[in-house]
Amino acid sequence: MDGRREDDRLARDQEEILRDPYEVLGVDRTASSAELQKAYRKLAKALHPDLNPGDKSAEDKFKEVGAAYELLSDTEKRARFDSGEIDASGAERPQRRYYRDFATGDDGHPYTSASGFADFADTNDALAELLRRAQHARANRQGQDLHYGMSIDFVEWNTGASKRLTLPDGSTLDVTIPPGFIEGQTLRLKGKGAPGFGTGGPGDALIEVEVLPDPRFAREGDNILLEMPISLAEAVLGGEIRVPTPAGEVIMSVPRGSNTGTTLRLKGKGAPRRGGGSGDELVKLKIILPRAPDPELEAFVSNWAKGKAFNPREGVSP
Amino acid sequence: MTMSKQEFLQSAGIDTQTVEFWLEQQWLLPEPTPAGPSFSDREIARARFIVDLKSTFQVNDEAIDVILHLVDQIHGLRYAIAQLRSCIPRPSAESSRDGNR
Numbered sequence: 364m365d366g367r368r369e370d371d372r373l374a375r376d377q378e379e380i381l382r383d384p385y386e387v388l389g390v391d392r393t394a395s396s397a398e399l400q401k402a403y404r405k406l407a408k409a410l411h412p413d414l415n416p417g418d419k420s421a422e423d424k425f426k427e428v429g430a431a432y433e434l435l436s437d438t439e440k441r442a443r444f445d446s447g448e449i450d451a452s453g454a455e456r457p458q459r460r461y462y463r464d465f466a467t468g469d470d471g472h473p474y475t476s477a478s479g480f481a482d483f484a485d486t487n488d489a490l491a492e493l494l495r496r497a498q499h500a501r502a503n504r505q506g507q508d509l510h511y512g513m514s515i516d517f518v519e520w521n522t523g524a525s526k527r528l529t530l531p532d533g534s535t536l537d538v539t540i541p542p543g544f545i546e547g548q549t550l551r552l553k554g555k556g557a558p559g560f561g562t563g564g565p566g567d568a569l570i571e572v573e574v575l576p577d578p579r580f581a582r583e584g585d586n587i588l589l590e591m592p593i594s595l596a597e598a599v600l601g602g603e604i605r606v607p608t609p610a611g612e613v614i615m616s617v618p619r620g621s622n623t624g625t626t627l628r629l630k631g632k633g634a635p636r637r638g639g640g641s642g643d644e645l646v647k648l649k650i651i652l653p654r655a656p657d658p659e660l661e662a663f664v665s666n667w668a669k670g671k672a673f674n675p676r677e678g679v680s681p
Numbered sequence: 682m683t684m685s686k687q688e689f690l691q692s693a694g695i696d697t698q699t700v701e702f703w704l705e706q707q708w709l710l711p712e713p714t715p716a717g718p719s720f721s722d723r724e725i726a727r728a729r730f731i732v733d734l735k736s737t738f739q740v741n742d743e744a745i746d747v748i749l750h751l752v753d754q755i756h757g758l759r760y761a762i763a764q765l766r767s768c769i770p771r772p773s774a775e776s777s778r779d780g781n782r
Binding site: 404407408411413414416417459460461462463464465466467472473474475476477478479480490493494496497532534558559565 | 710712713714715721722723725726727733738739748749750753754755756757758759760761764765768
């Protein structure tokens with residue numbers, strides 16, 4: 364029974380392919396080539412499968428119209444057909460896959476637009492939720508943001524730095540860290556993330572920058588702390604000393620009569636501050652005696668009556 | 682099947698200048714890869730559709746923009762309808778008998 368049904372179908376297909384091409388195009392046998400073209404265009408526009416994505420029969424009809432036009436638009440073939448030398452099947456076209464066959468699949472692809480129903484998806488019901496899912500599956504999505512981490516040292520932090528980051532896939536990314544970059548902030552490199560979907564464009568690269576501690580400096584908020592050794596002579600008489608800062612060395616004046624624990628402030632030499640400016644560098648002085656005992660110093664101190672009379676532990680211990 | 686731009690040009694029967702213009706217009710959106718855009722059968726089918734619009738239907742470039750946008754919306758809607766349909770429970774044989782009663 365199935366065999367007979369198959370035969371019927373084949374016979375029907377045959378019959379359809381062999382329909383009179385003039386009849387297919389709806390023109391007289393005397394139609395001019397301009398009339399043929401006009402009739403063909405009108406039908407093709409109406410029947411193109413990609414303009415009728417939901418009409419399964421459009422493809423066969425479109426093919427039939429195309430075949431009829433191909434036969435009749437060729438003067439020689441048309442003459443042979445008119446004289447009965449060839450039949451309408453001579454102009455059959457090869458199989459073709461239409462765009463609509465690729466456009467309705469389940470996999471997301473970049474062309475389909477959700478702008479025909481985005482407003483329905485914007486409401487607050489169960490239907491909207493389903494539509495939103497369809498919207499997300501089909502929308503031109505921006506590529507994912509990719510996260511990276513890198514570290515800079517204190518000096519780079521203050522002066523700014525250009526660093527090259529090697530990504531897992533072997534490619535590289537040049538990262539410019541501006542001077543005064545705020546620690547904990549993430550650098551965003553536009554368009555350096557994963558490639559997007561369709562017109563969505565690539566995502567961004569987000570780079571978390573860690574500032575490595577520097578053994579010379581301690582941190583206290585925006586301020587950085589430095590313990591600076593000075594000699595007894597510098598402490599007593601004052602003088603100029605060279606002090607390291609993250610931005611390089613500076614000359615600092617040590618006032619006369621400075622002590623261990625005296626803290627001097629170098630304004631604006633600290634860490635960059637959110638909202639502009641920088642913290643300060645606090646230089647804490649520490650008197651260091653000469654490494655080897657010095658007879659001259661010993662002799663001076665043993666004869667130094669005022670020095671002996673001074674009790675540095677007043678109020679601390681009796 | 683994916684292919685390079687050169688293979689795509691051969692399969693779709695269009696020239697480099699044409700495809701560059703189409704890419705610029707975003708009529709074709711091949712998948713970006715580190716080795717350059719990767720074209721698929723979908724791009725070929727879409728290219729043939731554009732060729733039909735231009736050559737057979739004599740549609741100008743401005744109108745192709747509009748047509749593709751509308752066609753893409755139709756596919757978006759068709760997909761949304763398909764999604765909705767898949768969520769609606771189909772009536773079982775029993776319940777449809779009940780309905781006929």
